[in-house]
């Protein structure tokens with residue numbers, strides 16, 4: 001059973017998410033001289049622990065879970081695992097995190113996984129081959145058996161399924177009439193898939209992938225099909241700003257992010273948000289946006305810890 005009448009919907013509402021999330025205009029000379037306005041869509045302020053797009057993606061899944069344990073997947077520094085673990089503690093739902101890398105088992109936990117464990121998430125480490133095969137039904141069933149979670153509700157890696165994508169549609173509707181272009185950093189692309197569906201005709205969504213590979217277009221199309229039964233909205237990707245791949249933060253990017261923090265008093269999360277903001281400054285410098293354009297940057301997260 002899903003929908004607003006399941007027991008977890010009121011408990012989620014009791015966590016007082018700040019929705020719609022605030023929008024702040026910033027004055028930045030690099031945009032001003034090109035006649036472009038820059039808005040920050042502060043999804044990082046939705047909830048202190050269920051941060052940003054993780055709230056939008058997890059909330060409908062937690063409702064659908066209907067109180068069952070939640071099993072999900074991630075790497076050793078996954079923001080999605082931390083958000084799921086925090087949700088479990090806040091809502092009293094058991095959570096299991098299947099972590100990529102069996103070499104991590106039995107070793108001291110890194111700060112991100114330690115946070116998950118402190119929030120009560122049961123961690124289960126699997127080797128990379130098992131991790132890769134986790135969406136095949138038999139491999140998944142074996143993992144669920146091994147974690148003693150056969151009746152659990154399964155949320156895929158990165159949290160992007162149809163429920164999550166539909167949850168992100170509100171990000172788009174909150175920005176209707178506010179911007180011409182809405183830009184977001186992409187991991188799985190689930191947030192972009194939902195955002196684009198919520199925008200009004202004439203608005204465009206721009207995705208900045210933080211992973212190397214250029215495989216995301218097909219996955220975003222698939223997610224929109226699963227969530228809405230077809231393609232929705234106008235969106236495009238710019239693949240030039242991954243800086244070598246996931247979790248790569250070269251000095252140039254770090255310096256850029258620290259400078260942006262000073263200019264605008266905004267904590268800049270490095271793995272996603274820094275790449276998005278760098279991309280926007282580069283694009284505006286290239287003249288990619290006509291004068292008079294308003295660009296909204298979605299601040300999907302904040303630095304950890």
Ligand SMILES: *Cc1c(COP(=O)(O)O)cnc(C)c1O
Nearest residue numbers: 079187188189190191272300301
């Ligand atoms: C998870 C995450 C994303 C990526 O969201 P997708 O829906 O997987 O594309 C972007 N920014 C931050 C801060 C995140 O934690």
